[in-house]
Amino acid sequence: MTSVETRPVLRVERICKKLGGKQILNEVSFELRKGELKVLIGPSGGGKSTLLQCINFLIPPDSGRIWLKDQEIHIHRKRDLYAYRQKVGMIFQDFNLFDHLNALENVAIALRKVKKMAKREALERALQELNRVGIGDKAALYPAQLSGGQKQRVSIARALAMDPEVMLLDEPTSALDPELIGEVLTVIRNLAQDGMTMILATHQIGFIRGLADEILFMQEGQIIEQGIPLDLLTAGKSSRTQSFCSKLHELSGEQEL
Amino acid sequence: MLETVQVIKDSFPYLLEGAGVTAIAVVGAMLFGFVIGIQIAVAQVYGAAWLRRAVGLYVWFFRGVPILVLLFLFYFGLFSFLGINLSALASVVLVLGMTSGAYQSQIYRGAIQSLPTGQLKAARALGMSDSRAILSIILPQALRLSLPGFSNEYSILLKDSALAFVLGTSEIMARTHFVASRTYQHLPLYLMAALLYYLLTWLGVKGLRYLEEKVRIPGYSYHQG
Amino acid sequence: MEADFILQELMPALNRGLLKTLLLILPSASIGLCVGVLVGTARVYGHPLLKKLGDGYAGLFRGTPLVIQLFVLYFGLPNLGIYLEPYNAAVLGFILCTGAYQSEYVRGALLSIRRGQLLATQALGFSTLQAMIWIMVPQALRRALPGCGNEIIYLIKYSSLAYIITFIELTGEGKILATRYFRFTEVFLAIGFYYLVMVTLADFGLKKLEKRLYIPGFGKG
Numbered sequence: 001m002t003s004v005e006t007r008p009v010l011r012v013e014r015i016c017k018k019l020g021g022k023q024i025l026n027e028v029s030f031e032l033r034k035g036e037l038k039v040l041i042g043p044s045g046g047g048k049s050t051l052l053q054c055i056n057f058l059i060p061p062d063s064g065r066i067w068l069k070d071q072e073i074h075i076h077r078k079r080d081l082y083a084y085r086q087k088v089g090m091i092f093q094d095f096n097l098f099d100h101l102n103a104l105e106n107v108a109i110a111l112r113k114v115k116k117m118a119k120r121e122a123l124e125r126a127l128q129e130l131n132r133v134g135i136g137d138k139a140a141l142y143p144a145q146l147s148g149g150q151k152q153r154v155s156i157a158r159a160l161a162m163d164p165e166v167m168l169l170d171e172p173t174s175a176l177d178p179e180l181i182g183e184v185l186t187v188i189r190n191l192a193q194d195g196m197t198m199i200l201a202t203h204q205i206g207f208i209r210g211l212a213d214e215i216l217f218m219q220e221g222q223i224i225e226q227g228i229p230l231d232l233l234t235a236g237k238s239s240r241t242q243s244f245c246s247k248l249h250e251l252s253g254e255q256e257l
Numbered sequence: 258m259l260e261t262v263q264v265i266k267d268s269f270p271y272l273l274e275g276a277g278v279t280a281i282a283v284v285g286a287m288l289f290g291f292v293i294g295i296q297i298a299v300a301q302v303y304g305a306a307w308l309r310r311a312v313g314l315y316v317w318f319f320r321g322v323p324i325l326v327l328l329f330l331f332y333f334g335l336f337s338f339l340g341i342n343l344s345a346l347a348s349v350v351l352v353l354g355m356t357s358g359a360y361q362s363q364i365y366r367g368a369i370q371s372l373p374t375g376q377l378k379a380a381r382a383l384g385m386s387d388s389r390a391i392l393s394i395i396l397p398q399a400l401r402l403s404l405p406g407f408s409n410e411y412s413i414l415l416k417d418s419a420l421a422f423v424l425g426t427s428e429i430m431a432r433t434h435f436v437a438s439r440t441y442q443h444l445p446l447y448l449m450a451a452l453l454y455y456l457l458t459w460l461g462v463k464g465l466r467y468l469e470e471k472v473r474i475p476g477y478s479y480h481q482g
Numbered sequence: 483m484e485a486d487f488i489l490q491e492l493m494p495a496l497n498r499g500l501l502k503t504l505l506l507i508l509p510s511a512s513i514g515l516c517v518g519v520l521v522g523t524a525r526v527y528g529h530p531l532l533k534k535l536g537d538g539y540a541g542l543f544r545g546t547p548l549v550i551q552l553f554v555l556y557f558g559l560p561n562l563g564i565y566l567e568p569y570n571a572a573v574l575g576f577i578l579c580t581g582a583y584q585s586e587y588v589r590g591a592l593l594s595i596r597r598g599q600l601l602a603t604q605a606l607g608f609s610t611l612q613a614m615i616w617i618m619v620p621q622a623l624r625r626a627l628p629g630c631g632n633e634i635i636y637l638i639k640y641s642s643l644a645y646i647i648t649f650i651e652l653t654g655e656g657k658i659l660a661t662r663y664f665r666f667t668e669v670f671l672a673i674g675f676y677y678l679v680m681v682t683l684a685d686f687g688l689k690k691l692e693k694r695l696y697i698p699g700f701g702k703g
Contacts (some may be wrong), residue, residue: 058601078609086607096602099595099700100621110606113616144699155602162606321681322674323639325646325653330674333660334667412545419547423646430549437557444558451546451554458545 007069009034009197010088010166015054015064017047017221024050025061026221032166032199037192039208040201041241042218048201049093051218052168055199056088057081068165086114089159089167094175095151097143097158103130103150104139107158115162129157133187149180156187167191169200205245209233217241261445268436268446275432276453282346282418282428283461286353287411293358298365298399299391312362319359324417327352332424345424353421357414364406368399401472408465412458419454429453491659492672499655500676506569506641506651510576511634517577518584518630519623523614525585526592536585543582549643551575556647568649572641580637587629591622624695631688638680652676 008031017025025047032038040048053059055066057075066073073084097106107126111117117125130136133153143151152172159167169188173181185207192198192211202208208215208229215232217225217240225232225240232241297312304312319327332348343351372395380390422431433450437443525536543551556571566574595618603613623630645654652673660669 053601056605058604082607082609084607085605088605090602090605092598092602092605094598096596096598098599098602098617098621100617100624100697109616110603110608113612114607142698142700144697158606317682318674318678321639321678323642323653323677325642326656326670326673326677329653329657329660329666330670334670338667416547419549420643422549430547434553442561444554444561447550447554447558451550454547454550455542455545 007034008032008067009036009069010055010199011067012055013065013067015051015061015066017050017054017059017061019050019059024221025054028064028218028221028223030216030223030226032197034197035195036213037196037198037200037211038214038216039212040199040216040218041203041205041208042244046218047221048218049170052090052170052199052201055168056085056090058090082114086110086162087165089162089164091152091155091159091167091169091172093171095143095148095155097151097154099143102140102142103135103146103154106143106154107161110158111161125161126157129161130154132160133157134183147180148176149183152176152184153187156184156191160191165197167196167198169198169202171201171203173202173204203248205233205248215241217244261442264436264440264442265445265449268432268440269449271436272429272432272450272453275427275429276457278346278426278428279415279418279457282349282353282421282426283411283415285350286357286414286418289350289354290357290361290410290414293355294361294365295396297358297362298369301362301366302369303387303391316359316362319356324353324356324420325423327356328420328424345421345426348424349418349421349426353414353417356417357410360413361407361410364403364410365399367406368402369395371402372398401474404465404469404472408462408469411461411465415454415457415461487663487665491663492669495655495659496652496672496676499650499652502649502651502655503641503680506572506576506644506649507638510573510580510641511637514577514580514637515584515630515634517581518586518633519588519619521581521585522588522592522622522626523619525589527610527614527618540582540585540589543579544586548575548579548640549646551579552643552647568644568647571647572644572649576637576641576644579640580633583633583636584626584630587626587633588622590629591625592618594625595621621700624697624700627688627692627695631684631692634688635681635684638684639677642677 010032012031013029014027015025015029016023016027028047028051030038040051042048050059054061054064057073060075068084068087073080075081098109101109104123104126107129108119108122111122111125112119115122127136127139130139133156135150135153135157138146138150138154143154146154156172172188173184176184181204185204188198188200189207189211200208200212210229212229214226215229216223217232219240227239232239233245234242297316300308300312322330328349331352332343332345336343336348376394376398377387377390380394381387385393418428419430421428422434425431429450433446437446440446521536521539524532525540526533528536552571552575555566555575556568559566559571599617599621600613603617608617641651642653644651645657650658656669656673660666663669
């Protein structure tokens with residue numbers, strides 16, 4: 001855990017979202033300070049993924065306000081929206097790599113076309129990021145030639161290359177075979193230790209125990225519990241988080257990482 | 258304006274009769290093309306090397322030469338050269354049929370090749386001859402898979418049949434042209450002809466979809482692998 | 483068939499016609515493809531009204547014979563006081579017709595690309611236009627390539643219809659010659675050969691292009 005500044009990097013206030021007549025998010029608020037890692041846990045369908053996608057307006061919230069540093073984000077100013085999204089890295093459950101580009105080009109394309117970087121410079125930077133996540137040697141391979149873990153690491157490199165202020169990770173390991181989860185978690189742990197500001201939705205309870213600054217427990221569109229891992233996860237504490245996690249534990253027999 | 262309405266009204270039954278001729282040409286060509294296409298497909302998948310090459314040449318020729326050129330070549334050239342005296346309509350059916358056969362063969366071939374090889378093996382294991390196996394096991398499956406392609410081929414043939422008017426066949430297009438050049442109401446008449454073709458396309462595709470539904474076997478499709 | 487006829491009558495006429503045919507095909511195929519990409523993209527990602535318009539356009543031109551479309555342009559429009567040169571009417575008709583078919587292939591290809599990729603572009607800060615140009619359309623074109631290539635081959639053959647609205651190209655030159663010398667079989671076989679060469683070359687080129695653009699594992703599933 002790194003030192004924490006007082007000014008929030010990301011502030012989310014009373015986000016609401018209805019989809020198909022159902023209230024998916026109900027007045028969700030939280031703050032994220034520089035270098036913090038907050039973890040979203042809770043049952044599927046509790047609104048974690050929708051919340052993350054609302055934060056960078058992939059799903060436009062019905063109401064609520066969002067600030068990045070001191071600037072409030074308005075979805076209707078397209079130019080501002082695009083600039084904002086460049087500063088917010090997003091990692092998807094199913095990677096969403098661009099199928100027609102190899103690993104290196106996947107990382108470089110947004111640098112070149114969105115940030116208007118020169119080709120050489122962009123490719124150099126892309127290789128640097130691939131090395132950072134440990135797959136510089138796979139730069140020339142296409143998505144179809146990579147394992148799930150490698151794909152997810154490319155997608156993390158792709159987000160890192162944009163120099164994000166914040167990263168949103170939407171269950172980055174849940175589409176992976178069990179033996180591939182470790183390599184992705186290692187990358188995320190390194191990021192946390194380097195002071196990257198992140199919010200992570202996950203079911204890997206063992207992994208977050210020693211790493212998260214705060215746990216947000218979400219159910220039915222609301223954050224119903226929040227606190228440091230020590231408080232919420234310690235056996236014997238009668239928190240909702242604890243009972244949820246011990247159930248997960250029994251089901252998956254997940255080992256500590 | 259009034260004159261236009263009058264011309265359309267007067268010529269409508271005449272054009273509708275043309276639609277009958279068009280239908281004869283298309284159905285005839287489809288059936289002829291079906292007979293040719295099936296044989297080519299079977300030859301291309303199961304035939305000896307020389308046979309595959311020969312039918313390959315046929316497909317290459319009929320897929321590479323425009324219908325218009327084929328119509329002229331056969332009607333004015335080859336048929337009379339060979340001493341065959343055919344009506345324009347019969348020539349249209351034969352030429353469109355031969356062309357369609359080349360295209361249809363590719364539909365059937367794709368369908369046959371998509372079947373698991375185990376099907377033929379299982380049939381042989383039951384003591385069927387190869388031709389019996391193809392007739393009783395392979396084709397019933399392949400033809401079901403081919404129906405969407407067949408319906409596509411119908412709409413292509415229907416539109417190609419409009420070219421028959423260059424030989425003087427009295428189908429929709431020729432009749433429209435005939436009336437238009439006498440009344441100078443080109444635009445409304447051709448639009449009406451277009452509408453007729455549009456309806457015929459729609460009707461045929463609907464009919465074939467109905468057939469598809471009728472012969473459907475639950476859960477059986479290309480995508481099931 | 484004596485050599486004189488071939489060398490002094492047939493070949494010069496057909497070569498002249500071939501040139502005209504190429505003048506028809508090249509602009510029609512390239513502009514038609516652009517129309518197809520634009521309309522196909524609009525039919526998938528456009529405003530609902532634009533989608534309806536695009537669907538209507540494609541349905542209309544795919545549902546009626548090309549020869550009628552040409553007749554409407556050449557013989558029909560004069561009823562409204564619009565006169566088109568045969569060449570212009572032919573190229574316009576070809577572009578509109580081939581564009582409708584191409585839009586269908588592009589549309590199908592765009593629909594087959596996983597939606598997540600569009601989400602990823604948005605998350606990286608791509609504008610919609612940038613996402614279309616750099617991510618969606620390049621993939622769609624690869625997937626649509628076999629269909630689009632086939633359509634170009636169709637266009638090569640259907641360019642022969644220009645002769646019906648009095649633009650004398652390859653088929654037209656041949657028809658004149660065949661009628662004058664009453665040598666239908668030889669002349670039309672020769673014309674057929676010209677088209678076969680064009681189609682085979684185009685097919686070869688397209689296969690080459692497909693190979694060049696090949697990406698491991700792309701386009702399956």
